[in-house]
Amino acid sequence: MDLAPPSPTIMYILATGSLVMFTYGFYIRVRVYGVSGFINQLKYFSRNYTRFLRDVLLQGRVLSDPYIGISHLLIMYGFLILLFGKVVLGFPFLFNLNLPLVLIFKDSYFRYSSLIMDISGFLFIVGVCLALIRRVVIKPWKLETGLEDIIALVALLYLGLSGLLTESFKLVFSPYSSIWSPIGSILSSPLATIPTNIAVALHTLFWWSHILAACIIVAAIPYSKLWHILAVPGNVAIQSDKPLGSLITPFLLSELLSNPEAMEKVRFGIGNVWDLDWPRRFMVDSCTNCGRCDEVCPAVASRRALKPRMIIQKLKKQLISGEAEALIGSVISEDEVWSCTTCGKCMITCPAWIGHVDFIVDLRRWLVGNSRLDKKKSDLLSNLAHSSNSLGMSQWDRQELAAKLNVKTIQESSNIEYLLWIGCLASYDSRAIKITESLINILKSANISFAVLGAEETCCGDPARRLGEESRFQEIALNNIELFKKYGVKKVLTLCPHCYNTLKNEYPKLGLLNIEVYHYSELIENLISHGAIKLSNPVNTVAVLHDPCYLARYNNIYSQPRAILKQIPGLKIREAKNRKRKTFCCGGGGANYWYEVPEEKRISVVRLEELTSLNVERVITECPFCLAMLEDAARIKGIDEKISICDLTELISKSLSGV
Numbered sequence: 001m002d003l004a005p006p007s008p009t010i011m012y013i014l015a016t017g018s019l020v021m022f023t024y025g026f027y028i029r030v031r032v033y034g035v036s037g038f039i040n041q042l043k044y045f046s047r048n049y050t051r052f053l054r055d056v057l058l059q060g061r062v063l064s065d066p067y068i069g070i071s072h073l074l075i076m077y078g079f080l081i082l083l084f085g086k087v088v089l090g091f092p093f094l095f096n097l098n099l100p101l102v103l104i105f106k107d108s109y110f111r112y113s114s115l116i117m118d119i120s121g122f123l124f125i126v127g128v129c130l131a132l133i134r135r136v137v138i139k140p141w142k143l144e145t146g147l148e149d150i151i152a153l154v155a156l157l158y159l160g161l162s163g164l165l166t167e168s169f170k171l172v173f174s175p176y177s178s179i180w181s182p183i184g185s186i187l188s189s190p191l192a193t194i195p196t197n198i199a200v201a202l203h204t205l206f207w208w209s210h211i212l213a214a215c216i217i218v219a220a221i222p223y224s225k226l227w228h229i230l231a232v233p234g235n236v237a238i239q240s241d242k243p244l245g246s247l248i249t250p251f252l253l254s255e256l257l258s259n260p261e262a263m264e265k266v267r268f269g270i271g272n273v274w275d276l277d278w279p280r281r282f283m284v285d286s287c288t289n290c291g292r293c294d295e296v297c298p299a300v301a302s303r304r305a306l307k308p309r310m311i312i313q314k315l316k317k318q319l320i321s322g323e324a325e326a327l328i329g330s331v332i333s334e335d336e337v338w339s340c341t342t343c344g345k346c347m348i349t350c351p352a353w354i355g356h357v358d359f360i361v362d363l364r365r366w367l368v369g370n371s372r373l374d375k376k377k378s379d380l381l382s383n384l385a386h387s388s389n390s391l392g393m394s395q396w397d398r399q400e401l402a403a404k405l406n407v408k409t410i411q412e413s414s415n416i417e418y419l420l421w422i423g424c425l426a427s428y429d430s431r432a433i434k435i436t437e438s439l440i441n442i443l444k445s446a447n448i449s450f451a452v453l454g455a456e457e458t459c460c461g462d463p464a465r466r467l468g469e470e471s472r473f474q475e476i477a478l479n480n481i482e483l484f485k486k487y488g489v490k491k492v493l494t495l496c497p498h499c500y501n502t503l504k505n506e507y508p509k510l511g512l513l514n515i516e517v518y519h520y521s522e523l524i525e526n527l528i529s530h531g532a533i534k535l536s537n538p539v540n541t542v543a544v545l546h547d548p549c550y551l552a553r554y555n556n557i558y559s560q561p562r563a564i565l566k567q568i569p570g571l572k573i574r575e576a577k578n579r580k581r582k583t584f585c586c587g588g589g590g591a592n593y594w595y596e597v598p599e600e601k602r603i604s605v606v607r608l609e610e611l612t613s614l615n616v617e618r619v620i621t622e623c624p625f626c627l628a629m630l631e632d633a634a635r636i637k638g639i640d641e642k643i644s645i646c647d648l649t650e651l652i653s654k655s656l657s658g659v
């Protein structure tokens with residue numbers, strides 16, 4: 001028995017109503033972004049296609065948790081196939097439209113469309129059920145579940161179930177081969193005894209409710225959490241492809257100095273969401289509130305005031321509500337803003353590719369612009385302004401260090417291959433100076449031609465920038481770029497990952513061009529692989545490598561130190577759970593080294609506990625700040641006698657042949 005096709009008129013009315021609602025909601029939602037220069041922004045899509053393929057189409061980041069990853073994949077592709085099926089497969093069948101596909105494939109068209117819809121409908125239901133179980137039964141701490149989430153999932157569940165039930169009741173009075181409708185056939189077998197007229201009525205009921213559910217869901221997309229279906233792929237596609245380790249440059253100091261009138265238009269940070277440009281408003285609106293950023297955040301682990309998810313959600317709330325009050329103080333606390341170490345783990349975890357650190361630093365810029373700094377932060381900026389280094393020491397000490405370590409300065413010998421950029425901590429701190437000594441020892445052993453800047457080396461500007469003092473950062477950077485030009489520097493070798501990241505990823509925007517920047521681990525690995533140095537003295541110990549965020553996460557340098565460690569005889573390496581790009585912060589980044597925020601447990605202690613749980617005798621770092629933070633943590637825990645914390649250079653130096 002075949003049913004007469006349902007009224008096309010009612011179908012068209014429902015579909016049109018749904019599309020009108022969708023279009024209006026889309027307009028309202030997009031209007032608040034204040035879109036301008038959309039075409040220009042599209043240029044990023046051509047560069048972002050690999051991330052689009054991996055993290056949108058293949059759901060790479062969501063799949064890092066297989067349970068929710070599989071659930072989300074089933075829902076996403078199930079929904080897309082069902083939607084496609086309704087429009088392209090179902091309508092020709094219902095209304096006897098002779099579309100080209102129907103004409104080409106004839107009966108096979110309907111058989112295959114039935115099979116595809118049947119299986120994808122079932123998988124869609126499985127995906128929605130998994131998501132519901134997670135929200136209602138498992139309830140992970142990172143996930144905030146509201147009524148809207150449950151309503152959305154129940155609506156999707158009904159969409160899938162009503163589709164399958166429509167098919168099952170139809171099979172009761174109009175059976176055909178179970179091959180083309182396997183799930184519907186299974187469900188219809190217990191219904192076989194139902195009288196035909198009741199089966200027809202139930203079929204019609206579910207058919208219409210299925211169509212109605214589909215129309216309501218499509219109409220609701222711009223007004224609900226379902227907006228992420230469009231916003232996340234859109235955000236991944238159009239956001240700038242600047243290096244992960246580089247912050248947004250809000251203005252160019254060099255341009256402002258040559259055109260002081262432009263200064264009036266400069267915004268120092270963001271006071272509210274309306275200070276953001278449209279792509280970043282769109283970015284905020286693509287947050288799905290999934291909580292993945294909270295799950296990996298060291299500030300959350302140490303029970304600081306900050307939850308990165310909440311920063312983005314608060315911005316989103318202001319965007320949607322249209323309010324314009326200053327965020328800091330009333331909506332976001334200063335402690336939240338200062339609690340971030342700019343470690344970047346939230347950003348590489350977020351499935352929507354949201355750039356949390358840029359938002360947080362923009363809030364800091366606003367605080368700096370409004371003179372809301374405590375003494376420690378003011379002292380840091382004052383040190384940078386008056387002493388040219390973050391510790392407020394004499395620049396002449398750097399010259400004396402060069403003399404003490406018997407290293408040439410570039411003023412004495414400019415015909416060198418590498419400029420060794422030591423960095424503030426490794427120039428002044430007595431413990432960190434030992435790292436400098438070790439590195440110089442290695443460079444000399446390999447006959448590397450290098451020199452230092454001596455008294456002319458200043459801070460690279462990283463703490464000023466991460467603290468939110470953009471003008472000071474750019475002033476420092478411009479001076480350093482001039483210095484590099486003056487001495488004809490071609491290659492810079494850095495000891496500190498923060499200097500490395502700043503010189504490599506942030507200076508080019510300010511005019512540093514045609515200069516190669518290396519972290520020492522890159523150079524030393526190269527020297528070992530080319531036989532320029534040999535590591536043959538055994539170092540009999542069990543150790544773990546702590547990857548610095550600014551090296552491993554921001555700059556993908558994690559295989560080089562491991563390759564070096566493999567060459568050291570007697571050394572046994574254990575790997576931490578949080579390692580390589582997924583390393584865990586030491587707590588010192590983002591200028592946190594110089595100030596304190598309320599917390600239950602220090603981030604450095606959280607990290608050290610993870611590392612020492614591997615029963616190691618030694619923790620190896622590649623950053624003077626990580627070393628200082630972890631040594632401090634060892635003292636706090638009272639294990640500084642039991643665990644040795646050293647820099648990679650110190651281990652290499654011990655193992656160097658002939659030393």
Ligand code: SF4
Nearest residue numbers: 287288290291293350
């Ligand atoms: S910012 Fe990203 S990771 Fe954090 S809740 Fe939003 S979508 Fe999830």
Ligand code: SF4
Nearest residue numbers: 297340341343344346
């Ligand atoms: S950058 Fe690090 S500390 Fe800051 S919010 Fe992200 S995960 Fe947390």
